[in-house]
Amino acid sequence: MQRRPDGGLRAGFNVLQQGSCWTIPAQCGHGHKTNCPYVSCAHSLDTDALRAQDGAPTREMRQFIGFNPLKLADVPVRTAGPLIFVTLADPLPSLDDQLGTLAAAARREPLGRLRHVARFWAVLDCNWKLASDALFEALGASPESGRLEERLATSTVVPSTGATHDELWSAGAAAAWEPLRLDDGSGVRLWRGFPNVVLAALPNHAAAVVVKPTKLDGVALVVSLFAYGPAEGTEVDEAAAALVAGWRAVTAEARARSRSVQPAGSSPIHAHARGRIADDGAPTGRSSLH
Template structure:
């Protein structure tokens, strides 16, 4: 029996399968035509527009991978909190008093709602006053107050944050990575010699699915790969040489102009992707370097660097927006690699043998 979506009932039931547009999205045959190295193509359109495929990705990718969510420098003080919604799950990372990091599921996974409203089950992150909801859009970093957690943090922390479900978290060089599985094997080693050039990330949003966004950002010639990363050579829109690295599933590093632009992808809708962008540089460039020059001169140079990188990202993303409109065409080297990884994760999911729901609501009981 297939359960119809209704207000107050959560229809994502992996034991019922993931079907849309008349096909089984988890069937290896769904991926087959798109994984030919000789003629790589985009996945079928359902992979970029069907809520069922987003739920399959939640099951196979977002809940069992090392996700990159921001810069460690963004939460430098004890108590600072960095939110990130992974798939349908509201999470956060907080700086501890000893300088370490702790990751947790948010206290209010569904905001103040007793159940997930139907309008939140559309594949689009909603703008909601309950900002810790797993279906709402993330806010920015929450700095700690003088006396500890602020009222705005309550939706994340509750009264006893130590009782919240833990999330694995690692300081990965200057970046922060999380895994919803607290027992996950640590990620591969980060690139050496990188540090955040400033304690900020900037955001840009584009009208395309996250898979198309990653493919466009990582345009280049395949150079080498590991189990969870792909390395390419390419050129910027200005013609300058660039080294590009993709770390599955949502981090692209573009090295050029003496800096490394870190782009972290986060789906905000089936056809919408938010980019969290940070600038990295050599770890021997101390913050004190700014103080040796005039502040106004440094700020002008820093802003010019941001403008150049934002223009580069916008140029790279233009083909992704066009591809979202067409939902057909060839996959580049990064796109093929990503599709291969997703297909492998789907195949590797544990088989579901128990069909008993793990939860029930007033409308769900008896189904």
């Protein structure tokens, strides 16, 4: 996926796997399972967003798209609030049909006006179908909830911290961010969309968590944080670091829980996956968040 000079987005799929890469590409150099010296290898760990140099593609960008733009087949790309989605489904379903509960959540007007403030990666030791269970539990949701959408009171304790959501996100520099003020006053809201995204709306920020499989029993979480501007006179870096510190505690708890989490009939993603995974193990007709 590329940001065009006019600010729009273009998504493409390399229809010729050998992208003229004579070495392991940068985007999969740290993967646990690299079966191919070209792009499109399985279970790779991508880099963060790559910046062009004065408008010209860099070596890493060339490894994604190749030197011949005709090798790229265009892929539908859509946005919902601050999130970007692509899908390989044919015929193309509507975004709402693909995302279900997550669609309304992503389009909440307050979330659409937030700006990106921080991003970090974390690792869980479980299969991707169980990652959102571990994350929900780390945020204080009941292990037996078994729902795609969860509402928590701001007085709910975040297990690893011993603090409530309200205390965790309103302490120290984290208090600098403006309140999120969701229109329904429902406190903490959590949504998970099949196959690979968790969206959270908390007292003064929101988070989008992408679950990236790295091996059969391991995933990387890409946690992106969004918020309104901090109070006047507050350093943005300090305020963002406070949010990241809180989320690192949450993901550390999720990692500890991921080592013991087991498939259960109550896990909605696991149940959904059983019905949506094709014989070759690939999700069919669903959207992915990037």
